[in-house]
Amino acid sequence: MKKSLGAKTLAYPTPVWLVGTYDTEGKPNIMTAAWAGICCSKPPSVAVSLRKATYSYGNIVARQALTINIPSEKQVKEADYVGIASGRDVDKFAKTGFTPVDSDLVDAPYVKECPLILECRLLHTLEIGLHTLFVGEILDVKADLDVLGDSGLPDIEKVKPIIFGPEIRAYHGIGPYLGQAFAIGKDL
Numbered sequence: 001m002k003k004s005l006g007a008k009t010l011a012y013p014t015p016v017w018l019v020g021t022y023d024t025e026g027k028p029n030i031m032t033a034a035w036a037g038i039c040c041s042k043p044p045s046v047a048v049s050l051r052k053a054t055y056s057y058g059n060i061v062a063r064q065a066l067t068i069n070i071p072s073e074k075q076v077k078e079a080d081y082v083g084i085a086s087g088r089d090v091d092k093f094a095k096t097g098f099t100p101v102d103s104d105l106v107d108a109p110y111v112k113e114c115p116l117i118l119e120c121r122l123l124h125t126l127e128i129g130l131h132t133l134f135v136g137e138i139l140d141v142k143a144d145l146d147v148l149g150d151s152g153l154p155d156i157e158k159v160k161p162i163i164f165g166p167e168i169r170a171y172h173g174i175g176p177y178l179g180q181a182f183a184i185g186k187d188l
């Protein structure tokens with residue numbers, strides 16, 4: 001039996017991404033976003049939804065660019081902090097000790113300390129309601145060498161991304177390996 005919980009943003013889990021932007025003065029900023037995900041393979045793209053009230057919203061519109069910085073478990077406090085404070089009031093890079101690095105591909109900074117980063121140019125903007133969905137085309141992905149697996153791709157157990165439970169507002173780490181995608185189902 002299932003219980004109806006109503007129309008809520010209850011889809012577990014969502015990622016915890018840090019969106020990197022520059023403001024009009026060139027000050028780097030980061031904010032946490034959980035309403036986010038990969039949305040297209042060709043061109044490789046991400047979707048991230050921001051409220052207009054965020055400082056980052058205006059930055060993306062002005063600069064037409066953003067970075068997605070994927071923090072590791074050990075950076076959970078910093079990830080939470082940049083989702084509470086606004087770049088309008090504080091320098092979140094200074095406060096967290098994160099280092100902004102100027103992307104050579106897009107007009108946005110990335111976080112040096114995050115193991116995996118995506119540099120994106122703004123492709124589409126869709127007003128939904130409280131949130132505006134930004135689609136960013138991924139122009140490059142940069143990963144720390146020590147999170148790469150034997151395949152040369154990031155190893156999820158080395159990246160240790162944080163996952164988020166909407167409504168319950170809880171952070172979790174990833175769970176155990178379950179099997180290979182596009183393969184394990186063939187057993188049926």
Ligand SMILES: Cc1cc2nc3c(=O)[nH]c(=O)nc-3n(C[C@H](O)[C@H](O)[C@H](O)COP(=O)(O)O)c2cc1C
Binds near residue numbers: 032033051055080086
């Ligand atoms: C776990 C978490 C997830 C969040 N997800 C989003 C989101 O997807 N979209 C959004 O607009 N705000 C989200 N926020 C809130 C913003 O990160 C927050 O309003 C932040 O202060 C905005 O920073 P800024 O004003 O410097 O842009 C989230 C906050 C947390 C803690």
